[in-house]
Amino acid sequence: MSGEPLLDVTGVSKRFGGLKAVDGVSLKVGAGEIVSIIGPNGAGKTTFFNLLTGQLRPTEGQIRFKGQDITRLRPHHRARLGFGRTFQISQTMTSLSVLENAMIGGFLKLRGNHAAAVRAMAALDSVGLEAKADRKSSELTLGERRRLEVARAIAMEPDIILLDEVMAGLNETEITEILDLVHRLNEAGKTFLVIEHNLKVVRAFSRRVVVLDRGAMLAEGNAEEVLSNRAVIEAYLGASTA
Numbered sequence: 001m002s003g004e005p006l007l008d009v010t011g012v013s014k015r016f017g018g019l020k021a022v023d024g025v026s027l028k029v030g031a032g033e034i035v036s037i038i039g040p041n042g043a044g045k046t047t048f049f050n051l052l053t054g055q056l057r058p059t060e061g062q063i064r065f066k067g068q069d070i071t072r073l074r075p076h077h078r079a080r081l082g083f084g085r086t087f088q089i090s091q092t093m094t095s096l097s098v099l100e101n102a103m104i105g106g107f108l109k110l111r112g113n114h115a116a117a118v119r120a121m122a123a124l125d126s127v128g129l130e131a132k133a134d135r136k137s138s139e140l141t142l143g144e145r146r147r148l149e150v151a152r153a154i155a156m157e158p159d160i161i162l163l164d165e166v167m168a169g170l171n172e173t174e175i176t177e178i179l180d181l182v183h184r185l186n187e188a189g190k191t192f193l194v195i196e197h198n199l200k201v202v203r204a205f206s207r208r209v210v211v212l213d214r215g216a217m218l219a220e221g222n223a224e225e226v227l228s229n230r231a232v233i234e235a236y237l238g239a240s241t242a
């Protein structure tokens with residue numbers, strides 16, 4: 001990573017009562033990287049994402065983005081600065097059209113339906129869903145719905161996109177489609193931080209992997225190094241497998 005990192009997290013913790021869900025995590029992400037975050041259930045991955053996007057405030061630590069301290073900024077301010085994330089398409093959103101769903105991302109930065117629709121169409125085009133823009137989202141397959149979630153994040157025109165288990169429940173073909181999509185967007189300059197359970201996907205996704213265990217960073221490095229690390233195997237797959 002040369003120069004100032006895009007995202008610079010220093011000693012961030014989050015306490016829920018007696019539980020330290022995130023415990024002193026530091027992480028730098030450079031522009032153009034794809035970094036995967038793995039770890040057992042309850043390791044603190046989603047809590048860490050929520051600290052980054054502002055849904056939660058850290059108990060300790062600092063988060064800098066594009067050189068600015070954003071630790072106390074609200075989620076919509078962070079989104080305007082260039083943070084995008086996927087959110088699952090909820091039941092109520094499936095009654096909206098594919099285009100309307102994608103427009104939700106555009107509204108964050110733009111005023112007016114027309115501007116948001118133009119940007120949303122461009123986002124749908126980049127995920128290969130432009131031909132389905134007028135369909136109800138409920139008509140989409142699960143794989144298409146995940147691509148729509150990515151389109152909604154892209155419509156926010158973010159610098160960094162946080163993907164929270166976008167592969168869950170997808171078949172091999174759909175996983176390959178999303179992998180190709182992320183790599184294409186990455187080549188076009190987007191940075192990704194990805195929570196992923198499927199280790200085959202993690203290997204295909206990224207050169208750099210971060211492992212969280214009980215809130216703390218257990219290991220960090222390239223995928224092969226990290227996934228063959230004994231402490232990681234024990235934490236992630238259980239001591240018997242190590």
Ligand SMILES: Nc1ncnc2c1ncn2[C@@H]1O[C@H](COP(=O)(O)OP(=O)(O)OP(=O)(O)O)[C@@H](O)[C@H]1O
Nearest residue numbers: 016019020021039040041042043044045046047048
């Ligand atoms: N709002 C909350 N209040 C209290 N405890 C919470 C809250 N959110 C998360 N936790 C706890 O914090 C810990 C970390 O949870 P988190 O969801 O971040 O883990 P995770 O690594 O994303 O897990 P999974 O892989 O199962 O999604 C868990 O013990 C969880 O029960």
